[in-house]
Every structure is written in structure tokens, then in C-alpha cells.
Amino acid sequence: MKQPYRHLYPFQSRFMPINGHRYHYLDEGRGPAILMLHGNPTWSFYYRHLIAALAPGHRVIAPDHIGCGLSDKPGAHAYGYRLEDRVADLETFIHRLMPDTPLTLVVHDWGGMIGMAFALRHLRQIQRLVITNTSGFLPPAGKPIPLRLRLLRNIPPFAGPAVLGLNIFARAALVMAARRRLPRDVRRGLIAPYDRPKNRIATLRFVQDIPLSDGDPSFALVKSVDDQLHRLRHLPMLICWGKHDFVFDLDYFHEWQRRFPGAEAHLFEDAGHYLLEDEPRAVTATIQDFFHRHPIE
Numbered sequence: 148m149k150q151p152y153r154h155l156y157p158f159q160s161r162f163m164p165i166n167g168h169r170y171h172y173l174d175e176g177r178g179p180a181i182l183m184l185h186g187n188p189t190w191s192f193y194y195r196h197l198i199a200a201l202a203p204g205h206r207v208i209a210p211d212h213i214g215c216g217l218s219d220k221p222g223a224h225a226y227g228y229r230l231e232d233r234v235a236d237l238e239t240f241i242h243r244l245m246p247d248t249p250l251t252l253v254v255h256d257w258g259g260m261i262g263m264a265f266a267l268r269h270l271r272q273i274q275r276l277v278i279t280n281t282s283g284f285l286p287p288a289g290k291p292i293p294l295r296l297r298l299l300r301n302i303p304p305f306a307g308p309a310v311l312g313l314n315i316f317a318r319a320a321l322v323m324a325a326r327r328r329l330p331r332d333v334r335r336g337l338i339a340p341y342d343r344p345k346n347r348i349a350t351l352r353f354v355q356d357i358p359l360s361d362g363d364p365s366f367a368l369v370k371s372v373d374d375q376l377h378r379l380r381h382l383p384m385l386i387c388w389g390k391h392d393f394v395f396d397l398d399y400f401h402e403w404q405r406r407f408p409g410a411e412a413h414l415f416e417d418a419g420h421y422l423l424e425d426e427p428r429a430v431t432a433t434i435q436d437f438f439h440r441h442p443i444e
Contacts, residue, residue: 150339151339152332154332155195159173159174163240167225168219169218170236171217171218172209172210172211173209174208174244175198175206175209176203176205176207179442182209184237184252185209185211185258186281187349187354188215188316188341188350188353189255189337191210191211192339193337193421201431205438210240211340212236212257213233214349228349229365230260230368231365249273249443250273250274251275251277252266253434254277254278255280256280259282259283263283263372263379264368267378270378275382275438277434278384278385279388280388280389280399280422282402283403284402285370288398293393295319296354296394300354310350310351310354312344314338314347320421321334321337323393323419324392324420325425326389326419326425327424380406384409385433386411386412387430387433390417390419392420395420415429
């Protein structure tokens, strides 16, 4: 895979074997540990500004889910590509790397559900939460997912050629997920790992794994996280939200506020789903201030 993004991503790649697959991650800096979990179709590259800013005073861990970023991209016969697989990978990863280390979670998109499921299983280890344009619950008030996601999720004859063949999901996100036009090298960096059909299976499977009814494979786990999310209320929580998100819109933002009335919430008026691409400096400053006021001993 070509690496046209390296000047924007000057970090040391590390790998951990998990169930026969190479799990890529970054481990930068020293200090209180921060675990950053990306979504779909991003990868640890999405957190590059935040990593660079926080690493001088923190230990920043940013993995790539299997099938994403620089991690292995096994075929569907070799990996499950379900939410439970993602959470199990993360548990194995953290258990081997830092089993007793207090953690701050920073989550985005699918990283939210993966991270909340992990947090509820490891409550003693989680110390702070930073929530950005994501969900940790079923769609609020039965809210439907956007039409473009329903098409990719529910019509396999269309989804396969569109996502695997044309990379339409990742390419469309470059335009739709950011409020501002992304520089060319950033666009290339965001989609570099998904440069051929066999490397795009995770992009498709994430969409297909969105649970909408109790018959869907990942519904039970999402419902369990939804039901237990209140157990995280004792933790300091910061919510940073791009206002113009076409998937995780303001209904999701308000649902997080409803469930966590004590959380500190910031709505960024000129940002979309790719919040850290639209407002990297402002969001980073907000997070740094939050960490300063809620230190981990």
C-alpha cells in the first residue's frame, strides 16, 4: 500500500497478533493513558492532530480495527466483522498491553459503541470519557438511519459493487462528512488503506452490521449497552459535537445530554461528522482544558 500520508502521520506503527491477524496501533508519549477508537471508514489517521497535541503529556493509544487502517484485512471467511468481534479484539489488546492502567476513552462513530461496550465490561479501568459524533445506544425514539445507509445495508446486489468495487462509501465521506473541503493530502490519507476491493470489506461490513431490529446479529449487544449506559454516569464526560452531521445529527447529541445531564457539552457550529478535520484546534483545546480540570492521578 502506498503511503502518501506519512508527512501527516509521523508516528511509529506497532502491531499485535490477535487470533492470527495483525492488529495495528499507535502508542505515543508518556503519562495518563488515552485510548482513541475510530469509526467507519476512518482509521487512526483521523486522530493525528489530537495525538500530536496530547502525546507530550499523555500516553496515547490509537488502534486500527481489523480490516481498517494498517491492520490486516482478512476475508469474510477468516473474520466475523461483527460488533462483538470488535469488542473482543479490543479486550485482548488492552489486556495484553496495559491490563491495569486507568484509561480515558475518546470515541467517534462506531468507536462509540465499541468503546461503550468495552467500558461497561471494564468499569474500574475507565476514568474519563470524550464523546464525539457517535452513539452508545439504539437510534433515539426509533429514528431511521439515513437512506444512503439503508441502501448499502439492505440491498446486497447494490452494496457490494458500490462499496467494494467503487469505494463509494469512503469516497463519499470525504465530501459529506466534513463541513469544509479537505486538502488533497488529507483526502488521500483518509482512504489510503482502502485502495482495492479486497481492502474494503470492513467498510461494507460495518454498514451491514448496523442493528435495527432484534433479529439482527449485533442487536442484543447494542441493546445491552443501551440498557446499561447509565452505569457510566459517575465518570467525567466531555461531549464535542459537529453540528452538521448527516448521520449522528442533533437528535443523538441531545440524547447523550439527556442520558448524561452532568456531562460538559460543546456544539461546534461549523463542523460536520469529521469533527477533528473541521475543527482540530478548537476541539483539541477543549479536550486539553477538560483533562486539566479532570486529572487522573
